[in-house]
Amino acid sequence: MRRTLHVALSFLLFLFAVLPAAFAETKASDIEEKKKEIKERDKQILQIEREKKLTLEEKRELMKQLNDMKSRLASLNEQVYRTEQKLNKSERRLQELEKRIAEREALLKNRLRFLYQRGEMYYLETLLDSDSFGDFLSRLDLVRKLIRADRRLLDAHKEDHKQAEAEKASIERDLKERKRLAAEAERLHKRLVKEYKQYEKQLADLEKKQEHLEEINERERKEVRRLIAQKMKEAAEKDKQQAEAKDGKFLWPVKGGIITSEYGYRRNPVTGAYKLHEGIDIGAPLGTAIRAVADGKVIESRPASGYGYIVVVDHGGGVSTLYAHVYPQDVTVSIGQSVSRGQVIAAVGNNGQSTGPHLHLEVIKDGRTVDPKPYFR
Structure with missing residues (x-):
């Protein structure tokens, strides 16, 4: 079921x-x-x-x-x-x-x-x-x-x-x-x-x-004016996203999602171990769409210990992003596939060591995780 x-x-x-x-x-x-x-x-x-x-x-x-x-x-x-x-x-x-x-x-x-x-x-x-x-x-x-x-x-x-x-x-x-x-x-x-x-x-x-x-x-x-205004708004949003992409800014991956846990050292809520939390947790309802933060290519799509199932996208320039706690059946992309900024790649899950539905997002720069937040400013 x-x-x-x-x-x-x-x-x-x-x-x-x-x-x-x-x-x-x-x-x-x-x-x-x-x-x-x-x-x-x-x-x-x-x-x-x-x-x-x-x-x-x-x-x-x-x-x-x-x-x-x-x-x-x-x-x-x-x-x-x-x-x-x-x-x-x-x-x-x-x-x-x-x-x-x-x-x-x-x-x-x-x-x-x-x-x-x-x-x-x-x-x-x-x-x-x-x-x-x-x-x-x-x-x-x-x-x-x-x-x-x-x-x-x-x-x-x-x-x-x-x-x-x-x-x-x-x-x-x-x-x-x-x-x-x-x-x-x-x-x-x-x-x-x-x-x-x-x-x-x-x-x-x-x-x-x-x-x-x-x-x-x-x-x-009135309806035409509304549609034109909506179209212009969408175009402006698209232009904004494109401008942000050119500026190196990432698109927020979960619409309406909020940060529930920051990047940095903390006590693991499941194991109790005090260690580096290598990403940010974004809370959202189960099944909420997860979008690629920028253009790139899928380099990993696999189970991962503690993370349940992950998808990793390489954006070039030594920067990649990791999306964790998703369910494999919710993943809509495959390894080697090119993705565009805003494209849905998975859905918010509760897989692995998780206390509730959320996306664990990591930004990996030159092989090491870094705080993702500056990439969204």
Whole structure:
């Protein structure tokens, strides 16, 4: 079970060793991909702006038509009202004429009935009552004039009635036409209102779509800025490490690890012997990655008495580093392999004479151990 766990940890450490560069490349491609997507959405937003502009122009034109139609509809309704008033007046006039004609016809009928009932003796009596022949002629002429006057008046009333009926019919036709035009204008107005509402909905939809795209772009731009900042930070860290490497400074081998025992004479916590502690102990959780402090070549990878298992890397110039208390299954390099600064080579273990998980690191200069701390300053 323990061996299986160590194998799994070794595999994970190997992944940690090879993934950083690939991850950095992925982040770089992610930035470019996000920029490309942002640019594409910007194009969509620009197209939406064009559509909005066109829709607004069409909406303004439609509003002008609506206002014109509203004015026309109001004018037609006013004309309908006035024509109805005119028709009412015409109907009242016609009713008055009909009443007067009826009265005149009744008067003539009564007069004719009276004459018919009295017969020709009425005329003779009227004429014989004359005082003179001149009076006789005058009375005869008066009777004739009276009858002709009644007839002319009746004919005039009938002509007025005929004209009134024609006028009423004309007004009714005019009213019918105006109502038709008003109804048509009302239908057109409703259609324009419906189209106007459609334009409003279209504009609202475009606004919503644009806001959505702008929100996405804002988030993505922030993410791009974050990734760029992270990339710059990583580049700066890399530059710093390279500068430190050029200056001869070592990379701290255990991220987050702290020194738990210094270089120098001390009493061995396991054996109790007082002797030189030839390196520094860096405490860290079991399985924490151990990185090469500088470029070099692996010259040893083997069990060692008291140290459990060690890996030694030669950095040239008579300087090498030793990493102890690791488990062999956690070692990710082999003898003769070149390693680069920061490359994971093993994991923190608790192998050999050890009271807890830690890395024992030694710096060997010209065959003798020296205090490692100055190499990290």
